[in-house]
Amino acid sequence: MAVSTIYSTQALNSTHFLTSSSSSKQVFLYRRQPQTNRRFNTLITCSQETIVIGLAADSGCGKSTFMRRLTSVFGGAAKPPKGGNPDSNTLISDTTTVICLDDYHSLDRYGRKEQKVTALDPRANDFDLMYEQVKALKSGVAVEKPIYNHVTGLLDAPELIQPPKILVIEGLHPMFDERVRDLLDFSIYLDISNEVKFAWKIQRDMAERGHSLESIKASIEARKPDFDAFIDPQKQYADAVIEVLPTQLIPDDNEGKVLRVRLIMKEGVKYFSPVYLFDEGSTISWIPCGRKLTCSYPGIKFNYEPDSYFDHEVSVLEMDGQFDRLDELIYVESHLSNLSTKFYGEVTQQMLKHADFPGSNNGTGLFQTIVGLKIRDLYEQLIANKATARAEAAKA
Amino acid sequence: MTTIAASGLSVATPRVVVVPAVRVSAPVRLNYPWKLGSMNRMVVVVKATSEGGISDKVEKSIQEAKETCADDPVSGECVAAWDEVEELSAAASHARDKKKAGVSDPLEEYCSDNPETDECRTYDN
Numbered sequence: 001m002a003v004s005t006i007y008s009t010q011a012l013n014s015t016h017f018l019t020s021s022s023s024s025k026q027v028f029l030y031r032r033q034p035q036t037n038r039r040f041n042t043l044i045t046c047s048q049e050t051i052v053i054g055l056a057a058d059s060g061c062g063k064s065t066f067m068r069r070l071t072s073v074f075g076g077a078a079k080p081p082k083g084g085n086p087d088s089n090t091l092i093s094d095t096t097t098v099i100c101l102d103d104y105h106s107l108d109r110y111g112r113k114e115q116k117v118t119a120l121d122p123r124a125n126d127f128d129l130m131y132e133q134v135k136a137l138k139s140g141v142a143v144e145k146p147i148y149n150h151v152t153g154l155l156d157a158p159e160l161i162q163p164p165k166i167l168v169i170e171g172l173h174p175m176f177d178e179r180v181r182d183l184l185d186f187s188i189y190l191d192i193s194n195e196v197k198f199a200w201k202i203q204r205d206m207a208e209r210g211h212s213l214e215s216i217k218a219s220i221e222a223r224k225p226d227f228d229a230f231i232d233p234q235k236q237y238a239d240a241v242i243e244v245l246p247t248q249l250i251p252d253d254n255e256g257k258v259l260r261v262r263l264i265m266k267e268g269v270k271y272f273s274p275v276y277l278f279d280e281g282s283t284i285s286w287i288p289c290g291r292k293l294t295c296s297y298p299g300i301k302f303n304y305e306p307d308s309y310f311d312h313e314v315s316v317l318e319m320d321g322q323f324d325r326l327d328e329l330i331y332v333e334s335h336l337s338n339l340s341t342k343f344y345g346e347v348t349q350q351m352l353k354h355a356d357f358p359g360s361n362n363g364t365g366l367f368q369t370i371v372g373l374k375i376r377d378l379y380e381q382l383i384a385n386k387a388t389a390r391a392e393a394a395k396a
Numbered sequence: 397m398t399t400i401a402a403s404g405l406s407v408a409t410p411r412v413v414v415v416p417a418v419r420v421s422a423p424v425r426l427n428y429p430w431k432l433g434s435m436n437r438m439v440v441v442v443k444a445t446s447e448g449g450i451s452d453k454v455e456k457s458i459q460e461a462k463e464t465c466a467d468d469p470v471s472g473e474c475v476a477a478w479d480e481v482e483e484l485s486a487a488a489s490h491a492r493d494k495k496k497a498g499v500s501d502p503l504e505e506y507c508s509d510n511p512e513t514d515e516c517r518t519y520d521n
Contacts, residue, residue: 110479116472119480150487151450153480204489210455211485218465219485222478 005116009252034129035386049386051379052167054174054187056234058227059198066190066368067170071096073350073372074166084159087149091213097164101171102148104130118245120172127177130169134183137163146182156378166379175234186378188371189238193245194220199256236310240374242367249320258298260320261363267306267313271381274315275338275370277304281315286335293331296324300332311351319363326352332366339370347373450488457481 041337057064072080078091089100106126117124132142144158144270156170175181175189192200200221207212235241240263247258265274277284283305289295300321307316317336322327326348333339333347341347350369351360359365461477466476507516 059463109483113476113480116476118475119483138495148485150490153483201485205485207492208454208485209451209489210458215458215462215481218461219478219482222465223482225474226479354520 007374026241043313044224049383050140050163050167051163051185051382052134052138052169053375054180054184055168055170055190055236056172056174056188056231057170057190058172058192058203058231063245065279065359065365066171067091067098067168068357069350069354069365069368069376070168070372071098072354073369073376074163076224081159085149085156087151087156088147090145090147090159090161092164095164096166096168096172098168099145099161100148100151100376101130101145101169102127104133104171105148105155107347108148108155118223120218120223120230120395122173122176122230125173127224129171131177131183133161134167134169134180134268137161139163166375172231173234176230176238181237185238185382186269186375187238189235189241190236192242193243195254196244196256196259199254236312236376238268239272239296240264240371241309242364243365247302247320249297258320258322259359259362259364260318261367262316262318263363263367264307264309265315265317266309267315270352271378271385272374273338273340273373275317276334277316277336281306282364288328288331288335293328295328296320298322300328313384317367319366321362342375347381450491454481454484454488457484461473 053070057065057066060309060366067078074095076093076095076243078093078096080086080091081090082087089103091098095131102119104126105112105119105124107117108122112119112124112169115123129146133145136143140163142160142162145161146158147156148154149156159263171182175187198217201216201220202213205216215219243262243264245260245262247253247260249260263275265272267274277286282305286302286304287299288302289299298321300319300323303316303318303320305315305316307315307318309335323332329348329351330345333341336347339347347366347369350364351373354360354365357365359368405490455478457480461474461481464477465474483506503515507513509517
């Protein structure tokens with residue numbers, strides 16, 4: 001005997017009614033069954049959880065290596081918006097949108113010259129607009145964001161930005177304004193020491209006509225007071241600080257090729273568990289080169305210790321030296337814990353994928369990749385948490 | 397110049413406007429050889445705004461900054477001038493990187509924008 005079940009669907013308008021809760025943009029459908037007293041709830045969520053990451057970096061805007069590594073961890077290459085202003089600073093990939101905070105300059109280059117302020121000065125930036133737009137994007141509303149054209153130095157017509165899953169705001173002042181700071185789910189500060197900054201700027205600018213050692217030095221010196229007053233204090237609010245210092249392995253090194261990089265991770269941040277070496281909370285000094293691993297000069301040295309940074313408890317993981325070969329990288333990765341990788345060797349794979357990026361053979365690349373994985377982990381935890389919270393609210 | 401008032405139409409013949417002409421390379425045989433000297437020698441050259449533009453800007457801004465700071469090295473103008481130099485140098489280096497990266501295969505470019513098309517599908521296993 002054939003058994004068939006017949007499902008009768010009742011017209012939507014007769015016995016269904018809709019309520020929407022504005023806070024989380026969810027739609028609940030209630031279907032009233034005249035026979036039974038049970039209520040069937042179907043949940044449709046049209047909201048998209050957006051997490052906001054802040055990255056404080058000097059003279060880097062969406063095109064920096066850090067951004068490219070970060071977007072690569074999430075998958076897909078980030079590209080400027082198609083068909084828009086070719087001088088746009090925004091990068092968009094499938095999951096991530098990177099916004100350059102220079103777009104929120106209230107004064108363009110000529111305005112700043114007139115008012116005699118640098119771009120580092122908060123007077124040259126519109127923090128109200130920044131706060132409003134980041135808040136809007138976080139709650140799933142598209143915004144028309146202004147464009148600051150770095151080539152002409154003028155503010156161009158705005159472009160439409162759709163709310164992404166992960167929003168990264170990169171620039172000089174992501175953590176300056178308190179309201180914007182509260183919107184950030186995770187914040188990173190890239191702290192380059194003066195010697196390394198000088199060496200990098202020389203590398204970058206010596207090819208330019210008109211630049212000389214003195215002009216590069218004068219440029220850094222002139223910006224220093226504003227930098228120390230406005231940008232540097234943001235360090236204390238960051239959840240992770242990547243400090244780049246000259247190496248201690250080579251005495252009197254002034255080439256700046258070998259770097260000592262410290263990853264300072266704040267303790268007690270929600271969804272963020274710091275990376276550690278061997279034993280959490282202890283002090284370890286580790287030189288992986290020896291019998292099992294042979295490294296070339298100057299080798300690699302790791303340090304891990306708990307510390308206090310601006311009155312916060314932090315864990316510091318430090319790497320001095322360079323990777324020369326693939327097996328050094330995988331060896332190091334296998335000894336680090338809490339990396340938030342999905343499979344063994346993921347850090348190495350990500351580093352190799354972008355072997356042509358600067359910093360791929362030292363701590364800068366390694367820690368940037370690790371921070372990228374941590375952010376992915378944070379994102380997934382946040383999503384999972386919100387999903388369970390919603391499910392519980394629906395059951396209640 | 398002449399207006400045909402009778403028909404109500406005013407046709408004004410346009411005055412001859414000297415337009416910068418493209419330079420004529422070969423010597424031109426003129427019917428009026430005394431007009432040779434009055435040939436227009438202006439040449440319109442179309443210059444594409446390229447990376448060369450930014451490099452020039454950088455150079456100019458450095459000179460300006462040096463001049464501004466010669467008077468007073470700690471004034472707001474001096475600091476703002478060097479900040480401008482920094483911004484332009486960064487823009488110039490980005491432009492250089494983009495140019496270097498831009499020398500790519502047209503197929504690659506097409507595929508990065510349209511990975512789902514038949515020519516661009518990749519099988520990774």
